[in-house]
């Protein structure tokens with residue numbers, strides 16, 4: 001980012017929004033960190049076969065980080081169980 005490589009023509013061909021992270025899996029370009037994590041984890045030993053556990057993983061991936069920061073500021077604690 002410091003060198004503005006993400007704004008180069010080559011990078012924009014992978015991601016017109018010129019954002020990182022951007023995955024290049026042998027010409028398959030994928031953007032958005034959560035989509036990339038999900039793609040890499042699918043069919044690997046990183047992802048559970050348990051449907052409910054998968055749902056919890058997705059819950060954490062899709063959790064709104066801005067909301068998390070607000071929770072921290074007001075001191076809300078919570079736990080996530082299977």
Ligand SMILES: N[C@@H](CCC(=O)N[C@@H](CS)C(=O)NCC(=O)O)C(=O)O
Nearest residue numbers: 006017018019020021031032033034
């Ligand atoms: N929703 C995207 C957001 C990606 C994003 O905001 N990337 C920022 C860095 S954290 C970026 O590449 N900024 C450079 C720019 O927009 O020019 C994701 O989760 O991957």
